Amino acid sequence: MGSSGGGGGGDSQTTVRYAGYVESQHQNFLATVMAYRNSTIALSPFASYTDIEVDSAFFGTGYLISSFPSLYDMYGKFMAGLDVESLWSQIFEGTVNSPEVSSLVVAEGALLDDDIETNSIPRLQTGMRDINAVMGSSYVIGRAIIEDARVKSIAKYSAELKYHLIPVASSRWSTHLEWNKGVVGVYAEIMKLYYSTKIDVDEINYSMVAKHRLWPFTVLDFERAALGALQGAINSKTDVAGASTASKVIGGALSGAAMGAMVGSSFNTAATTTTAASSAGTVYGAGIGAALGIAAALTY
C-alpha cells in the first residue's frame, strides 16, 4: 500500500502491506468511492444557482446607483445649499397670500352677498314699503349701512384669516426644513442599506460560484482521503470547498443596516420645532447602534 525508494547500492523498494482482509476491504472501499465519485462529480448542487439581484430592486432595471443623484448632491440641494430666508418668504407668501386664501375670501364674500340679497335687503325693503319710504333718503342710508357691514365683514374675515395664517406659515417653514432633513436622512439610509445588501449578496453570489467550480475538488477531496485512509488521511470536514463567511456577514452588515433603517424610519413631526432635536438624536442613535451591531458581528 505504500512504497519508498532508497538504498545505498542501487534502487530498492519497500512495500508496506496490511493484513489481507484490510487490503481487500480497502480495495473494495476505493472502488465504491470511485463509483460514487464518477456519479457525483458532474452533478454540482450549485449548478442551478441563480444570482440574487440587488441593483434592479434598488434602482430599477437598467439603472445603476450612478444613474441617481449623489448623496452629496442631495445634501447640497436639500440642506447645505438651501436658501432658508428665500424659503421663508416663499412659504409666507404661499400661506398668507396664496390664491387659495384669496379664493376663500372671495367665496365668503359671494356667500355673504347672497345672504344679504336673499335676507337683509328684502327685510329692509319690506319695512320701507310699509311706511311708504322707499323713495326717501333714509332708505338709501339703510342700504348703505348694510353695504358698510358687508365690506367691513369681508375685510375682517380676510384680515383675521391671514393673521391666523402667520403662525401657520412659520410652522410650515419649520416643517419644510425638517422634511428636507428627512429626505437627506432617508436617502443616506437607503444608500447604506444598498451597500450593506450589495456586500452581503455579492458575498453569497460569488461564494456559490466558487462552490460550484470547486465542486469536483470537493468530491475528489473525499476520494483523496479514502485513498490515504490507511495512512490517516481521512477528511473530517463535511462542508463544501469555496464556502464563504456569508452567514457571518449576513448576520452582520445587513442586520446592522436593519437597525439603521428601522431607526431611520421614525420621522418626527416637524411642525413643532421642539421635536427637531430629538430627530437629530435619532440619527446619531441609529448610527451608533448600527455601527456597534456590524462591529459585533464582524468580531464574532
Next chain:
Amino acid sequence: MGGSSSSSRDEVKTTRYAPYIEAQHESFLTTTMAYRNSLINNSPFANYNEVEVVNAFFGLGYVISNFPSLYDMFGKRMAGLDIETIWNNEFERALNDTNIDTAIEEEIKLIDDRLVKEDLSEYQLSMRNLNAVPTSSFIVGKAVVENKRIKLIIQLTLDNKLPLLSNTERDYLTRLNNEKSTITIYANIMKDYFTYINMVVDTNTNMNSRDSLWPFTLFSFEGYALGTMRGVLSWRKQMAKRERSSLSTGLSIASYTATGAYIGAEIGSTYPGVGNVVGGVIGGVVGFVVGVAVRLFE
C-alpha cells in the same frame, strides 16, 4: 504488531496486529460496510423541500424586479414630492368643505329666527309705541339690525373655520409622515427580503450539497474504520460550535444598550415630564440587561 519479509534489494513490510485484534477489526469493517451499504442511498437530506421566499414576498410568478425600485419610490414619495401642493390641497379640503358651510348656514338660520322673531319684532313694537315708525330713525335702525346680523355671520364663519387651520397643519404633517413611512417601510421590507433570501439560499444549497455528499460522509466513517489501527480515530463530524469573542460580546451588549437608549428616548419624549434623557437612561439600562441576557442564552 507487524511483520516483514525481504529479498536482496526489495523489502515488503506488512503491518499486522494480534489475531484477536485483526479478527475484531475485520468484523468491525464488515459491519461498517453493511451499514454503509444500507445507508448510502438513504440520505436524510433527500426529501428536503427548499424553503420558498420569493413567492411569499412577491406572489406566485413575480420577482422583485416586477415592483417599483426603492429609489423610484423614494423619488416619488420624498425627493420629488411637491409638498406645497399637498399643503394647498389639505387647506382647500379643510376650509372649503361644503359640510362646514352647511353647518354655518344652519347656525345662521337660528340667528335669523331670533333676529326676526325676537329682536326685530321687539324693535318694531317699540318704534310703534313711540309712534316713530314713519321716521328715518326706524329705517336706519332696521338697517343697523341687519348690519349687526351680517357682522355676526362673518364672526360665526371665522369661529368655525379658524380652528380648522390646526387640523390642516395636523393633516399636512400626517400626510408627510405617511409619505416618509411608506418609504421606510418599503426599505425595511426590502431589507427583510434580502436578509431572508440570503439565509434561505445558504440553507437550501447547504442541504442540497449535504445530500450530494451523503455517500462521501458515510465513506469518511468507513475510512476511519479502515485506518483505525493507525491511530486516526476521530468520529467527530459536526462543526465546532462557533463562540463569540469577548470583543464581539462587548460590542453586542453595547449595541443593545444603544438601541434601548434610543427607543427609551423616543418613548420618553412622547410623555410630558419624562423627556428624552430619562427615557434614554431607562431604555439604556433595559437594553443592557437584554444584551447580557441574550449573550447568556446564546
